[in-house]
Amino acid sequence: MKYADEFRDKEIALGLAKAIRAEADPQKLYRFMEFCGGHTHAISRYGLEDMLPKNVRMIHGPGCPVCVLPAGRIDMAIRLAERPDVILCVYGDLMRVPGSQGTSLLKAKARGADIRMVYSTIDAIRIAEDNPGREVVFFAIGFETTTPPTAVMIRLAERKQLENLTVFCNHVLTPPAMQNILESPDIRNVGRVEIDGFVGPAHVSTIIGTAPYEFFAEEFGKPVVIAGFEPLDMMQAILMLVRQVNEDRQEVENQYSRAVNRDGNLRAKEEVSDIFELRDQFEWRGLGQVPYGGLKLKGAYAIYDAEVRFDMHELRVDDNPACECGAILRGVKKPVDCKLFGTVCTPETPMGSCMVSSEGACAAHWTYGRFRDHQQRRVS
Amino acid sequence: MKAYQRKLDIRNGCVDLSHGSGGRAMAQLISGLFHEAFGNEWLARGNDQSAFDVGAGRMVMTTDGYVVSPLFFPGGNIGSLAVHGTVNDIAMAGARPLYLSASFIIEEGFRFADLKMIAESMGEAARTADVHIVTGDTKVVERGKADGLFISTAGVGVVPHGLDLSAENARVGDRVLISGTLGDHGVAIMSKRQNLAFETEIVSDSAALNDLVAKMVEAGGRGIRLMRDPTRGGLAATLNEIAQQSDLGFHLREEAIPVKPGVAAACELLGLDPLHVANEGKLVAIVAPENAAPVLAAMRAHPLGRDAADIGEAVADDHHFVQMATSFGGGRIVDWPSGEQLPRIC
Numbered sequence: 072m073k074y075a076d077e078f079r080d081k082e083i084a085l086g087l088a089k090a091i092r093a094e095a096d097p098q099k100l101y102r103f104m105e106f107c108g109g110h111t112h113a114i115s116r117y118g119l120e121d122m123l124p125k126n127v128r129m130i131h132g133p134g135c136p137v138c139v140l141p142a143g144r145i146d147m148a149i150r151l152a153e154r155p156d157v158i159l160c161v162y163g164d165l166m167r168v169p170g171s172q173g174t175s176l177l178k179a180k181a182r183g184a185d186i187r188m189v190y191s192t193i194d195a196i197r198i199a200e201d202n203p204g205r206e207v208v209f210f211a212i213g214f215e216t217t218t219p220p221t222a223v224m225i226r227l228a229e230r231k232q233l234e235n236l237t238v239f240c241n242h243v244l245t246p247p248a249m250q251n252i253l254e255s256p257d258i259r260n261v262g263r264v265e266i267d268g269f270v271g272p273a274h275v276s277t278i279i280g281t282a283p284y285e286f287f288a289e290e291f292g293k294p295v296v297i298a299g300f301e302p303l304d305m306m307q308a309i310l311m312l313v314r315q316v317n318e319d320r321q322e323v324e325n326q327y328s329r330a331v332n333r334d335g336n337l338r339a340k341e342e343v344s345d346i347f348e349l350r351d352q353f354e355w356r357g358l359g360q361v362p363y364g365g366l367k368l369k370g371a372y373a374i375y376d377a378e379v380r381f382d383m384h385e386l387r388v389d390d391n392p393a394c395e396c397g398a399i400l401r402g403v404k405k406p407v408d409c410k411l412f413g414t415v416c417t418p419e420t421p422m423g424s425c426m427v428s429s430e431g432a433c434a435a436h437w438t439y440g441r442f443r444d445h446q447q448r449r450v451s
Numbered sequence: 452m453k454a455y456q457r458k459l460d461i462r463n464g465c466v467d468l469s470h471g472s473g474g475r476a477m478a479q480l481i482s483g484l485f486h487e488a489f490g491n492e493w494l495a496r497g498n499d500q501s502a503f504d505v506g507a508g509r510m511v512m513t514t515d516g517y518v519v520s521p522l523f524f525p526g527g528n529i530g531s532l533a534v535h536g537t538v539n540d541i542a543m544a545g546a547r548p549l550y551l552s553a554s555f556i557i558e559e560g561f562r563f564a565d566l567k568m569i570a571e572s573m574g575e576a577a578r579t580a581d582v583h584i585v586t587g588d589t590k591v592v593e594r595g596k597a598d599g600l601f602i603s604t605a606g607v608g609v610v611p612h613g614l615d616l617s618a619e620n621a622r623v624g625d626r627v628l629i630s631g632t633l634g635d636h637g638v639a640i641m642s643k644r645q646n647l648a649f650e651t652e653i654v655s656d657s658a659a660l661n662d663l664v665a666k667m668v669e670a671g672g673r674g675i676r677l678m679r680d681p682t683r684g685g686l687a688a689t690l691n692e693i694a695q696q697s698d699l700g701f702h703l704r705e706e707a708i709p710v711k712p713g714v715a716a717a718c719e720l721l722g723l724d725p726l727h728v729a730n731e732g733k734l735v736a737i738v739a740p741e742n743a744a745p746v747l748a749a750m751r752a753h754p755l756g757r758d759a760a761d762i763g764e765a766v767a768d769d770h771h772f773v774q775m776a777t778s779f780g781g782g783r784i785v786d787w788p789s790g791e792q793l794p795r796i797c
């Protein structure tokens with residue numbers, strides 16, 4: 072497969088693994104957080120952990136938009152979809168995300184709600200055009216990468232004078248969440264910050280560029296390496312982080328230079344800032360309220376805002392108290408440290424955010440890596 | 452007096468409720484369309500059942516419903532699939548499939564032309580697999596009560612005495628053989644989904660495997676512990692089932708698993724794992740190590756097993772993990788698929 076196989080080459084991978092082993096100081100711990108679910112998935116799917124020395128540890132961050140969506144927002148969407156006049160358009164991976172009391176969009180659909188899986192915002196436009204007598208709501212979710220397509224959809228709706236299309240906006244932002252993780256008391260109260268560097272987002276950075284991460288390098292003294300989602304990208308980024316730590320540098324480096332530059336996609340950023348504005352705070356499942364952590368539609372676009380049109384009220388649902396997602400997302404605990412992991416919480420019946428999507432830390436570990444827990448137990 | 456005044460208008464006509472009501476219209480549909488396509492001595496007798504002789508051995512019986520959407524896909528249609536699927540379920544016991552039944556639930560308004568094409572595909576698939584469709588049923592339901600057409604087939608076959616393939620038979624050290632590339636059927640279906648338009652040259656692998664199985668049994672005899680066709684859930688689900696039923700685990704090598712570049716690319720695009728994607732013309736055989744080479748050679752000598760491969764082995768594992776050495780150099784689990792939204796691929 073051209074343009075993919077080149078980034079999955081075993082020989083190059085073994086070379087990078089050798090370099091990481093050679094350069095990582097055995098006396099030091101290297102704890103790197105990969106922010107994105109795409110990276111988490113690549114690590115697990117290709118078995119990267121097996122190729123890293125024991126003292127280079129990857130901490131799986133909160134960068135999966137499905138995982139961090141709070142159950143209350145799912146409940147709000149279900150309530151909306153239960154209205155007979157509404158067609159709710161959602162991306163497929165949202166369908167099984169648990170709301171409160173075992174509900175999900177999939178179950179609501181089975182009970183009769185008109186919920187349609189779409190693959191792009193253009194599908195939602197088509198559904199709105201085909202159903203002039205119904206209210207079509209697009210369940211918008213995702214980081215900076217998926218926000219521009221939602222903006223384009225609103226532009227198109229404007230141009231086509233579609234009056235029956237609105238957006239239930241759940242777009243979230245990466246830098247505020249990274250900041251929240253670094254400032255979290257869980258990490259501060261153990262005396263020192265447990266993260267020695269970040270593998271920065273791939274697709275998100277194609278939109279926002281590398282500049283927004285400079286703050287982390289400067290303010291928090293953390294190396295950041297923006298990396299692609301292919302396994303060789305990851306290996307190279309880890310090597311670059313090891314070198315920064317060894318040389319006591321705290322810089323933003325760009326491993327993913329084939330797709331990312333410093334300023335990002337100016338046209339996309341412009342469209343987004345025309346239509347969206349920051350929320351004062353937005354709840355992230357596992358992290359709690361993140362200041363400026365999400366986007367909403369600007370007042371000028373309120374006619375496209377489902378929360379306004381349908382007078383939707385925020386619903387709050389508490390996670391299971393035994394759920395350790397918050398600590399796992401911050402790198403303080405591992406999936407196996409959670410009592411629910413693999414017992415009541417599995418990909419079939421996810422309890423917490425990290426188990427919801429295949430890009431979540433717990434789901435990735437359960438699906439691809441749990442054999443290692445037993446290997447370790449057998450050794451000890 | 453002639454029995455039927457007017458011929459079925461195959462080109463422009465469609466099924467209506469009268470075709471399921473037991474009257475002349477139904478009789479005309481059955482004889483004009485189904486008998487025509489399936490033509491054999493048992494159907495010709497026009498009974499509500501068929502009587503036939505079976506040879507020595509144990510009987511094997513299976514049944515399956517087919518609800519695939521879309522009904523026509525690259526490499527086949529619901530009709531050929533309904534024959535292949537049931538033939539393969541029988542063949543996986545090491546048996547020779549003999550006779551099938553076919554039951555049709557048709558939505559009113561379904562075009563005769565489409566029904567004829569589907570019935571003819573079934574007839575052709577049955578002839579190729581050397582089985583006979585000897586009894587059937589037709590029901591017509593109101594518009595909106597079935598998505599065009601559902602087909603249910605059942606089949607019987609005979610397995611020689613002494614051959615007992617079963618999912619609990621795998622032993623530590625056994626080899627895992629697959630008959631060819633994975634994921635072709637699922638990707639072919641997905642490429643034709645209305646809201647998933649993407650261009651691919653991949654066609655479904657839908658095929659009857661009974662002849663391949665006969666050659667394998669000839670070559671491997673009692674060394675073949677069990678066979679399965681990895682349909683829904685793909686190779687991953689099949690091996691996980693076997694691991695549990697046989698109380699062991701598997702170690703696979705990703706490099707050895709054949710996947711067509713087009714399938715790999717489509718899976719990449721859709722975020723799927725080819726090991727989770729359905730096949731309709733492939734089988735997995737768990738074979739004693741000393742018989743693996745001759746069985747693999749027999750598979751490769753058959754047109755439906757050209758790309759057959761030895762992809763790993765059964766290992767002792769209380770946790771029943773299916774593990775895989777990735778082609779990148781690490782290790783991972785090949786888990787049951789969960790949460791994919793891939794309804795109605797068969």
